[in-house]
Amino acid sequence: MPVSLDVRRDRIDRAVAFLVDHGRDFCAAVSEDFGHRSHDMTLMTDINPSLNALKDARKHMAAWARGEKRKPMFPLGLLGAKARVEYQPKGVVGVIAPWNFPIGMVMVPMAGVLAAGNRAMVKPSEFTPRVSALFEELIPQYFDAKEIAVVTGGADIGQAFSELPFDHIIFTGATSIGRHIMRAAAANLTPVTLELGGKSPVIVGPSADLDKLAERVTLGKMMNAGQICLAPDYLLVDERQEADIVGKIKASASAMYPTLLDNDDYTSIVNDGHHARLSDYIDDARAKGAEIEIVNPANEDFAGANSRKMPLHIIRNVSDDMKVMQEEIFGPLLPVKKVASVDAAIDYVNAHDRPLGLYYFGADKAEERRVLDRTISGGVTVNDVIFHVAMDDLPFGGVGPSGMGHYHGQDGFKTFSHAKSVYRQTGVDVAKLAGMKPPYGPATKKAIAQSFKK
Incomplete structure (x- = not known):
């Protein structure tokens, strides 16, 4: 009806x-x-x-x-x-x-x-x-x-x-x-x-404004304690910029959340199972050689607190055999992977499942075009994270996994x-004109020959 x-x-x-x-x-x-x-x-x-x-x-x-x-x-x-x-x-x-x-x-x-x-x-x-x-x-x-x-x-x-x-x-x-x-x-x-969902990467170009990058990635990663399908999952950064980027992210996180346990703005992990899963990712990464930097500006006692709040963990020196680089994180863990170039970052993204979101930071329009043309993702935000989902006039969805x-x-x-197709026929006997009505004859052959013209 x-x-x-x-x-x-x-x-x-x-x-x-x-x-x-x-x-x-x-x-x-x-x-x-x-x-x-x-x-x-x-x-x-x-x-x-x-x-x-x-x-x-x-x-x-x-x-x-x-x-x-x-x-x-x-x-x-x-x-x-x-x-x-x-x-x-x-x-x-x-x-x-x-x-x-x-x-x-x-x-x-x-x-x-x-x-x-x-x-x-x-x-x-x-x-x-x-x-x-x-x-x-x-x-x-x-x-x-x-x-x-x-x-x-x-x-x-x-x-x-x-x-x-x-x-x-x-x-x-x-x-x-x-x-x-x-x-x-x-x-x-x-x-x-x-x-x-999946693992939505952040590709950082050499021309990126690192202060804006740090603030925007931190905001996207710590909102809802990272429990967002579009949260920036991991960073792909030039090895020469890695230390500077990590320092700026730590500073941004400390400015936004100077405390965490009693901070009304910061979200808890949803249940004990997910908290245990994230803790296992951290232990696995540490055991496999990662360097873990916990952003805890007020030196709060999370282990002794009756809370599922978890501070931001920046995970450096990551390798692909770590769970944190294999599974969608859905929490406040941020792996930082060093790459030689933006082209190497593109190759890394393309070697893995197509993500729901992809984020590029940089001022180089040719490089931006290269990232857009050579990667496939559900959507892209340039010089920020997540924001494409907020645009009502843009289609939102994923691709592949x-x-x-x-x-x-x-x-x-x-x-x-x-979407229902509706065709209203003309009053002319189209079937006869097109040679579709038996007995087939010259009009039929003419229509067929017309179709075979290159």
């Missing part, structure tokens, strides 16, 4: 009201789930992006939904034929969200889902149970269960959810789980959008729409 723009607009209005009314309730729930996370950060990274995406979709969806004229094959257009693409809702979209931004990763894609006229079922992460419970409690106050339904539970529920015959699934999370989602969706031939498909803005509207 058609879904009018008025219905779509009403659903988006209710989604906006839901976030405005309960944004601060969600901030408290996120902080409880993490052990601590700044309410201001949740407002900046979950609530505000969701509101911006919903309002952008509300503003532009009428234009997106108009469809597109296409050119009929010559000479049919001259004879009065018409061709166009119309965008229809797909139906019910399954949204499987992660724990690191547990509100934003539901509500940002929801902008495209609702603008395209779909309904949704949501499976929040079991790692953020208070947020999940709040979704389950509040969504029915704003939406009928046939519009948006929330399903909570553990891995078994998540598996069953992914096996439902949705009209589309969007999953945000680990690459390993993405493979299971795709396998489950294949049974129903359900199309999937997978926003995964970092994901497939994309959303945000008009690209999200198209992802969650069925």
